[in-house]
Amino acid sequence: xxxxxxxxxxxxxxxxxxxxxxxxxxxxxxxxxxxxxxxxxxxxxxxxxxxxxxxxxxxxxxxxxxxxxxxxxxxxxxxxxxxxxxxxxxxxxxxxxxxxxxxxxxxxxxxxxxxxxxxxxxxxxxxxxxxxxxxxxxxxxxxxxxxxxxxxxxxxxxxxxxxxxxxxxxxxxxxxxxxxxxxxxxxxxxxxxxxxxxxxxxxxxxxxxxxxxxxxxxxxxxxxxxxxxxxxxxxxxxxxxxxxxxxxxxxxxxxx
Amino acid sequence: xxxxxxxxxxxxxxxxxxxxxxxxxxxxxxxxxxxxxxxxxxxxxxxxxxxxxxxxxxxxxxxxxxxxxxxxxxxxxxxxxxxxxxxxxxxxxxxxxxxxxxxxxxxxxxxxxxxxxxxxxxxxxxxxxxxxxxxxxxxxxxxxxxxxxxxxxxxxxxxxxxxxxxxxxxxxxxxxxxxxxxxxxxxxxxxxxxxxxxxxxxxxxxxxxxxxxxxxxxxxxx
Numbered sequence: 001x002x003x004x005x006x007x008x009x010x011x012x013x014x015x016x017x018x019x020x021x022x023x024x025x026x027x028x029x030x031x032x033x034x035x036x037x038x039x040x041x042x043x044x045x046x047x048x049x050x051x052x053x054x055x056x057x058x059x060x061x062x063x064x065x066x067x068x069x070x071x072x073x074x075x076x077x078x079x080x081x082x083x084x085x086x087x088x089x090x091x092x093x094x095x096x097x098x099x100x101x102x103x104x105x106x107x108x109x110x111x112x113x114x115x116x117x118x119x120x121x122x123x124x125x126x127x128x129x130x131x132x133x134x135x136x137x138x139x140x141x142x143x144x145x146x147x148x149x150x151x152x153x154x155x156x157x158x159x160x161x162x163x164x165x166x167x168x169x170x171x172x173x174x175x176x177x178x179x180x181x182x183x184x185x186x187x188x189x190x191x192x193x194x195x196x197x198x199x200x201x202x203x204x205x206x207x208x209x210x211x212x213x214x215x216x217x218x219x220x221x222x223x224x225x226x227x228x229x230x231x232x233x234x235x236x237x238x239x240x241x242x243x244x245x246x247x248x249x250x251x252x253x254x255x256x
Numbered sequence: 257x258x259x260x261x262x263x264x265x266x267x268x269x270x271x272x273x274x275x276x277x278x279x280x281x282x283x284x285x286x287x288x289x290x291x292x293x294x295x296x297x298x299x300x301x302x303x304x305x306x307x308x309x310x311x312x313x314x315x316x317x318x319x320x321x322x323x324x325x326x327x328x329x330x331x332x333x334x335x336x337x338x339x340x341x342x343x344x345x346x347x348x349x350x351x352x353x354x355x356x357x358x359x360x361x362x363x364x365x366x367x368x369x370x371x372x373x374x375x376x377x378x379x380x381x382x383x384x385x386x387x388x389x390x391x392x393x394x395x396x397x398x399x400x401x402x403x404x405x406x407x408x409x410x411x412x413x414x415x416x417x418x419x420x421x422x423x424x425x426x427x428x429x430x431x432x433x434x435x436x437x438x439x440x441x442x443x444x445x446x447x448x449x450x451x452x453x454x455x456x457x458x459x460x461x462x463x464x465x466x467x468x469x470x471x472x473x474x475x476x477x478x
Contacts, residue, residue, distance in 0.1 A: 015374075022374045026422060062373075065316070110373040117374075118367050139295045144360050147299030151364070154304060188457050191304060195463035198300035202293035202466075211292040254422075 004049025005226065006120040012129045013227035014121065017234025018113035024238045025110050030252040031098060033245035034105035040237040041112045048116045059108075059115050066107030074100025102252075123148050128221040138215045146201060154194060161189050288396070290350050293466050298348050302357040305340040306364025312336040313365060313376075328431050331416060331438035335446025337379070338411040341387035342451040345407060346399050347458070349468035354391055354407065358384030379418060386414030387447075399469070401477045405448035412443020 006014065025037055045055065056063070074096050081094025127145040130136045165186060205211070245251045316333060323329040344357025362380025366373070390407040391399075416436030458464055459472035 018374055026375065061313075110375070112373075114366050114373045123367075139290070139292065140299075140356065143292075143295040143299040144302070144363075146296065147303040147360075148364065148367070150300060151303060151307065154307065187308075188454065188461075191301070191454070191458055192461050192463040194300050194304050195297060195458065198297040199293060199463075199466050201300075202291075202296040205296065206292045211295075 004120060005047045006044075006116065006230065007049060008224075009120075009226045009230045010129055010133075010221060010223050011117075011121045011126040012133055013223065013230045014117055017230050018117055020234050021113055021238050021241070022110055024242055025106055026254070028242070028245060028251055028253050029099075029102050029106050030245050030250035031102040031105055032248045032250040033241040034102060034109045036244045037109040037237060037241040038105055038112070040240065041109065041116070044116070044233075048120050050116070050119055054119075055115065058119070059111065062108060062111030062115070066104045066111070069107050070100040070104025072100075073103040124219075125221070128217060128219050131215075132217055132221045133223075139211055142210070146205070147198070150194070150197065153197075154190065157193055158186070158190055161186050161193075165189075287349075287468070288351060290348075290352075294348050294350060294353075294468075297467060298344055298353055298357055299360060301344055301347060302340055302360035303364050305343065305357070306361040307368070308339070309337060309361055309365040309376075310368040328435040328438060331419075331435040332442045334415050334419070334439040335408065335412060335442030335444075338383055338387065338408055338415060338443045338447035339451055340380075341384045341411055342404055342407045342447045343455060345387055345391045346404055346451060346455045346472070347464060347467060347469045349396055349399060351392065351396060352388065354387040355381075355384035358387065358411075375422065379415070382418040383411050383415045386411035399472070400475070401449070401452050404452035405444045408446070408448025408451065409440050409444040411447060412440035415439050415443065 021037060025034060045052065074092055075090065079091055079093045079096055081096075081098075083091065083093050084097060085092040123145055127141050131138045131141040165182070170182075170185070242251075316330075319330055319333045323333075338358070340361035341354040341358035345354035347353075348357075359377065359380045362376045365380075366376045387407040387410065390403065390410050394403055413436060416439035419439070420432045420435060455464075455469060456473040459469055464470045464472065
């Protein structure tokens with residue numbers, strides 16, 4: 001199977017495109033720009049090799065936050081336009097509903113590029129690009145990469161700690177503060193384990209010559225035609241989103 | 257805790273060295289320079305805290321609903337996002353530690369899928385600079401409770417101003433000011449005080465024995 005197009009692009013070009021769109025969406029809040037950006041992002045799903053189902057599985061917190069934010073805004077925004085629903089203190093009007101819709105759409109449109117980036121980027125490629133292209137200090141880039149690899153391990157360790165503490169009868173005291181206190185204790189235990197592991201990791205890495213002044217790279221991080229396309233696409237979507245908002249007159253900058 | 261790790265206690269602190277000065281492996285003291293172990297430990301702390309950030313952000317939706325009646329109150333929730341910078345600065349005690357940890361933790365949060373998207377990385381940068389400034393003002397020599405609280409406080413001010421400029425531009429000035437103040441208070445308590453207590457708890461277990469903060473639990477609070 002051919003790898004998805006976005007997977008083959010350099011992480012830096014994807015990052016640049018995503019950042020550009022995010023910053024542009026931050027400048028305004030209106031339904032048109034957010035809607036256009038969201039539609040384009042959804043159209044790009046196949047390029048990222050994502051299915052709608054996988055997207056929902058990964059992005060539901062973003063969706064939930066956007067819906068909650070939209071609901072809150074619809075409830076609190078100035079009550080302009082015709083009243084659509086009045087039920088006790090809950091009043092929704094055309095104007096407030098439009099603001100809520102804009103906030104919800106904007107929330108999803110800002111959140112999605114991050115998911116795309118994550119789904120199509122191997123952390124190793126990102127570290128290679130940051131170290132070779134951006135000339136970030138290699139010890140920090142590779143140290144961060146090594147640590148990111150520990151995420152799965154930390155989660156497993158958290159579960160093991162929980163089981164061990166339960167077997168010992170530790171934690172989970174009575175009262176309203178019993179559970180938070182138990183979690184804090186377990187959190188410190190997890191950090192202790194993480195520290196010990198990190199110290200051992202550092203010794204092992206240093207023993208293999210990590211941390212010298214010069215460094216050679218096994219995989220060259222290169223830019224290609226795909227990257228031109230990705231950055232051009234990002235610029236195009238950004239222009240389209242802002243252009244449509246300006247054309248329709250919904251442009252609503254955050255400073256205005 | 258278990259004590260099966262053979263490497264964690266192999267480099268004893270020399271008895272005469274002041275607690276704030278780390279001894280490098282070669283015996284020369286270069287307190288400003290990052291060793292490999294500093295880089296790796298800082299990275300691992302940041303990743304662990306990044307996972308916490310992610311959970312914290314997931315909780316923000318609920319807080320946003322609760323504070324919908326008076327949105328500036330949500331500033332009180334902000335302190336949780338500032339922990340990485342303060343805790344990193346307190347443990348590593350090198351220039352750039354607070355900034356590096358806060359940014360990396362934000363990157364991890366973004367990678368896990370945050371509702372704030374890629375903006376968290378910019379937020380992390382701004383908040384990290386806030387904490388870093390305080391440690392720098394004290395010359396990376398003092399890591400007492402007031403310094404930690406101040407680092408959390410300034411980080412909170414930076415967070416508040418940044419949040420105001422990106423999310424709450426439309427608010428009236430009094431509300432914006434209140435939001436910044438509440439964010440700073442939250443930063444001082446959650447990120448400043450709790451991080452300081454946490455670092456002492458960690459150093460008591462011996463887990464920091466290879467780091468500059470190895471004796472944090474015996475240092476004076478003030």
